[in-house]
Amino acid sequence: MELSYGAEHEAFRREVVEFLQTHRDQAPGSGRGASALAWQKLLIAHGYAGRTIPKEYGGYGAAPDILKSRIIAEEFAKAQVSPGLGGQGISMLIPTLLEVGSEEQKRDIIGPTLRGERIWCQGYSEPGAGSDLANLRTKADLDGDEWVINGQKIWTSTAHLADWIFCLVRTEPDAPKHQGISFLLFSMKSPGIEIRPLIDMTNGHSFNEVFFTDVRVPAGQIVGKRGEGWKVANAILKHERGSLADPNVMLSRLNGIKELMRSETIDGRRLIYSPVFRDRLMRVEGEVMAMRCNDLRLLSGAVNNADVGIAGMIVKLQTTELRHELERLAIDVMGEMGVLYGEGAPHLRGNGSWQWNYMFFLGLIIGGGTSQIQKNIIAERGLGMPREPKLAIG
Amino acid sequence: MEFGLSQEQTMLQDSLTRFLGDSGSLARARVFNANNEGRAPDVLAGLAELGVTGLIIPEEHGGVGLGLLDAALVSEVLGRHVTPAPFIGSSVLAPLALMRAGSAGQQAVWLPKLASGAAVAGVALSEATGARENAGVTASGGRLSGRALFVIDFEADVYVVADKAGGLHLVAADAKGLTRTRLPTIDTTRPVGELNFDNVEAEPLAAAADSAAVVRFLIDTGRVMYAADTLGAASAMIDQAVAYAKERKQFERAIATFQAVKHMCAEMAAALEPCRSLVWYAGHALESLPAEASVTACHAKAHTSEVGTRVAKTATEVHGGMGFTDLVGLHYWFKRIGLNRQMLGGPEAVREDAARLQALAA
Numbered sequence: 001m002e003l004s005y006g007a008e009h010e011a012f013r014r015e016v017v018e019f020l021q022t023h024r025d026q027a028p029g030s031g032r033g034a035s036a037l038a039w040q041k042l043l044i045a046h047g048y049a050g051r052t053i054p055k056e057y058g059g060y061g062a063a064p065d066i067l068k069s070r071i072i073a074e075e076f077a078k079a080q081v082s083p084g085l086g087g088q089g090i091s092m093l094i095p096t097l098l099e100v101g102s103e104e105q106k107r108d109i110i111g112p113t114l115r116g117e118r119i120w121c122q123g124y125s126e127p128g129a130g131s132d133l134a135n136l137r138t139k140a141d142l143d144g145d146e147w148v149i150n151g152q153k154i155w156t157s158t159a160h161l162a163d164w165i166f167c168l169v170r171t172e173p174d175a176p177k178h179q180g181i182s183f184l185l186f187s188m189k190s191p192g193i194e195i196r197p198l199i200d201m202t203n204g205h206s207f208n209e210v211f212f213t214d215v216r217v218p219a220g221q222i223v224g225k226r227g228e229g230w231k232v233a234n235a236i237l238k239h240e241r242g243s244l245a246d247p248n249v250m251l252s253r254l255n256g257i258k259e260l261m262r263s264e265t266i267d268g269r270r271l272i273y274s275p276v277f278r279d280r281l282m283r284v285e286g287e288v289m290a291m292r293c294n295d296l297r298l299l300s301g302a303v304n305n306a307d308v309g310i311a312g313m314i315v316k317l318q319t320t321e322l323r324h325e326l327e328r329l330a331i332d333v334m335g336e337m338g339v340l341y342g343e344g345a346p347h348l349r350g351n352g353s354w355q356w357n358y359m360f361f362l363g364l365i366i367g368g369g370t371s372q373i374q375k376n377i378i379a380e381r382g383l384g385m386p387r388e389p390k391l392a393i394g
Numbered sequence: 395m396e397f398g399l400s401q402e403q404t405m406l407q408d409s410l411t412r413f414l415g416d417s418g419s420l421a422r423a424r425v426f427n428a429n430n431e432g433r434a435p436d437v438l439a440g441l442a443e444l445g446v447t448g449l450i451i452p453e454e455h456g457g458v459g460l461g462l463l464d465a466a467l468v469s470e471v472l473g474r475h476v477t478p479a480p481f482i483g484s485s486v487l488a489p490l491a492l493m494r495a496g497s498a499g500q501q502a503v504w505l506p507k508l509a510s511g512a513a514v515a516g517v518a519l520s521e522a523t524g525a526r527e528n529a530g531v532t533a534s535g536g537r538l539s540g541r542a543l544f545v546i547d548f549e550a551d552v553y554v555v556a557d558k559a560g561g562l563h564l565v566a567a568d569a570k571g572l573t574r575t576r577l578p579t580i581d582t583t584r585p586v587g588e589l590n591f592d593n594v595e596a597e598p599l600a601a602a603a604d605s606a607a608v609v610r611f612l613i614d615t616g617r618v619m620y621a622a623d624t625l626g627a628a629s630a631m632i633d634q635a636v637a638y639a640k641e642r643k644q645f646e647r648a649i650a651t652f653q654a655v656k657h658m659c660a661e662m663a664a665a666l667e668p669c670r671s672l673v674w675y676a677g678h679a680l681e682s683l684p685a686e687a688s689v690t691a692c693h694a695k696a697h698t699s700e701v702g703t704r705v706a707k708t709a710t711e712v713h714g715g716m717g718f719t720d721l722v723g724l725h726y727w728f729k730r731i732g733l734n735r736q737m738l739g740g741p742e743a744v745r746e747d748a749a750r751l752q753a754l755a756a
Contacts, residue, residue, distance in 0.1 A: 001397065001398070001674070001682070002395060003395065003397065003678075004395065278746070278749050278755060279745055281749070281754070282696070282745035282746070283696075283700075285693065285748070286700075286748075289672060289697070290669060290671065290672040290693075291668055293672045293674065294667065294668040294672075297397045297398060297674075299397065300395055300396050300397035301398070303395055309667075310667050311667050314663070314667055317664050318664055374664075375653075375656065375657040375660035375664075376653065376660070378660035379650075379657070379659050379660040379663075380656070382663060383659055384640075385636060385659065386648060387651070388651050389647060389651060
């Protein structure tokens with residue numbers, strides 16, 4: 001056990017802190033306005049965004065160092081300063097292209113995407129292809145030197161804001177289902193694309209349904225070869241270990257509940273003096289602490305290239321469920337006040353963020369592999385339990 | 395940065411596992427139970443041979459001189475094997491009390507005996523975490539009166555006793571005026587008992603500047619050790635449940651193929667694995683992160699107990715009717731987890747302690 005990051009990394013931490021002190025007044029709020037793009041450029045120049053992306057593709061070109069990346073994330077979060085642009089282009093497409101893209105794709109796409117000049121959405125899920133993603137039906141037929149795409153995607157985040165889409169389509173209808181998929185890139189301004197908003201339970205509009213009718217895409221806009229789309233989409237899975245959770249965010253939400261319990265009263269008595277609520281608070285604190293320790297173990301495993309066994313597989317399941325429960329506690333602490341919602345509502349606490357997160361995390365329990373799928377993965381890959389036998393069809 | 399076990403720590407767990415595997419953990423626990431043994435001299439001798447009895451005792455007193463994280467790792471393995479042997483009291487808390495509050499003379503007398511396994515020490519600490527039935531011990535003029543319940547590692551030659559004022563004392567098991575009563579519990583692998591003091595001669599452990607702080611440290615350490623024992627016992631129960639589910643066939647297929655059964659197993663594993671990280675952290679914190687040690691110990695004890703209790707129930711259910719029988723013997727682990735949960739404060743009491751330590755309670 002050695003929990004210190006060491007001298008070199010502590011020196012690096014001081015650099016980050018100093019940068020934040022010097023430049024924090026330039027940091028943007030939310031959104032993708034001019035100030036956000038300027039901030040992104042500044043972060044790339046200092047190696048706080050696009051840190052390990054090679055210089056020739058528009059990144060900073062540093063050698064991968066998990067602890068330094070962690071320090072950057074920690075200090076930006078602590079300072080409550082924007083860590084730069086996110087989105088599926090930056091978090092998913094760029095790593096995919098770095099792994100399996102052609103030289104031309106890397107040169108043309110990574111730079112503008114990283115700088116926020118090209119916004120992407122991800123076309124994976126379909127009405128009939130959720131947990132069973134490889135069952136997707138949107139098809140692309142080659143007509144001369146163009147793909148002709150027909151079908152429908154769903155849960156397409158930010159499709160209404162996106163310039164381009166990276167999309168899984170079926171190009172080999174006669175191949176086994178995992179081997180008949182290709183990974184295409186095309187403009188969302190292409191004729192034949194219709195976007196319909198899918199409003200979620202928080203009243204938010206981030207998801208969409210996207211319909212393709214005879215959308216024509218140049219044949220070269222494919223990553224990997226025909227039929228390799230499933231492999232391409234999974235190319236970055238191995239980098240994902242433990243990256244889902246940020247226990248520091250969970251910790252700051254927990255501190256928020258402590259504040260709430262010190263300030264909220266019922267019949268004039270502070271909630272912190274209610275033994276029942278206090279016990280629930282401590283229960284959640286213990287669980288958060290366990291996940292924080294688990295996260296340190298994953299971080300250490302990644303740094304030292306050590307096997308962490310089942311500890312990584314459980315993160316998505318445990319953290320989304322725990323976060324949902326944590327937000328629930330805050331709502332219960334507020335009693336009837338807890339149901340207030342919507343901008344400008346009188347008596348609203350925390351800008352409505354408790355209810356919003358409570359609902360949002362139910363979405364995350366489902367999205368990206370439901371809790372039930374996670375349990376199958378833990379049982380089958382982690383505990384070596386057999387798969388359910390397939391039904392004999394027909 | 396390294397959050398994990400060193401090679402030496404892994405080897406410590408492996409060698410202990412080999413010894414306990416060879417000496418037949420459940421089989422030995424059954425004999426211990428059937429014969430109503432107080433001590434298992436063969437197991438104790440083996441543990442002494444491996445250095446477990448002297449694990450945290452300094453080398454100059456015949457021990458190995460390791461730390462409390464190492465002790466937690468041993469505790470985990472003992473829980474995993476439902477080992478019928480003293481450890482948390484005799485090899486961790488009593489030596490710790492002597493090392494932190496004993497005089498040089500007391501250390502020289504007792505530490506070598508505990509290290510070699512020649513003597514076993516019990517620890518009376520229950521009242522310091524909350525007294526039942528008005529129990530408690532008072533010290534006056536070098537003599538003790540009163541009652542101590544739920545003494546850890548009860549079948550002992552000497553006892554470390556915490557009094558109501560935060561003082562610590564050493565009492566010989568055969569001291570005049572001391573009445574010892576074993577308290578039968580669900581867990582037949584580790585004897586606990588009651589001590590009644592009628593003006594009993596005692597040696598104060600008075601070398602510490604702040605005796606109450608030592609008592610607090612003993613409680614924190616004991617809680618982490620019980621958490622580790624539960625971690626080991628619960629992970630053994632998950633392994634058995636998974637193995638049984640792969641073996642057992644109903645409706646022409648292994649029940650492990652049913653999602654209902656698979657999800658029970660996955661939920662157990664997903665809840666327990668973070669406890670492993672938490673127990674490691676809490677064990678490390680005891681000596682290396684003093685500012686966090688008490689709160690972390692509370693959470694390790696409370697959270698691991700809650701998860702352990704759920705695992706004990708679920709793993710039994712996966713076994714179906716067989717889980718309920720003595721034939722399979724799963725109940726040895728169930729009961730071990732059950733005892734660990736209540737000792738030195740159940741989850742609610744320990745969480746309230748965590749709140750008080752953070753000034754969140756009135």
